[in-house]
């Protein structure tokens with residue numbers, strides 16, 4: 001694709017996000033985080049040139065490499081992957097805008113220790129395993145609110161901003177929808193939560209319809 005063709009293509013994706021969000025409400029604003037894990041720094045720069053500012057990675061070493069390569073650009077970096085305890089310091093050195101995948105009280109305690117030592121704070125989302133899938137990380141929906149409050153109480157250097165979830169792995173739209181609704185129902189009861197991160201390339205319109213205000217789009221923004 002030429003840059004012009006790419007721009008037309010991206011405009012169409014943005015239009016799809018727009019249609020979905022105004023169906024919820026004119027005031028329902030949705031932020032797009034471009035997940036660049038399958039993409040090169042050159043491809044990220046192409047999307048930046050069209051106007052995209054927020055990017056996300058799911059591996060600490062990739063986040064480190066790409067944010068360093070592109071440090072001249074005013075980008076916002078999100079970390080959406082599972083965080084191993086031995087990678088916490090590496091992640092904090094990059095100081096991401098938002099960590100989407102805080103998935104246990106254990107990890108929260110470990111993060112808190114390191115944040116305190118570095119005299120830093122980190123904005124984060126609690127990941128919820130809404131469809132209760134073995135293959136997925138995240139806290140179970142039944143304990144999500146309780147865990148959220150516990151982290152708020154016990155981890156003052158972690159600033160929880162809301163929740164993140166990955167839609168159910170299913171071909172059945174009703175099943176995926178139910179997983180989004182489960183996440184949204186938890187989100188809307190949380191005090192002070194402002195971010196509900198759900199929706200990926202294959203299900204973002206449905207996620208927005210269910211209340212998502214942050215979509216994480218990978219393959220659909222970086223067509224090969």
Ligand SMILES: *Cc1c(COP(=O)(O)O)cnc(C)c1O
Pocket residue numbers: 035037058080081166200201202216217218219220
């Ligand atoms: C890869 C990834 C995405 C984007 O996936 P696509 O289906 O390519 O849009 C979103 N969220 C997380 C946590 C991911 O790992």
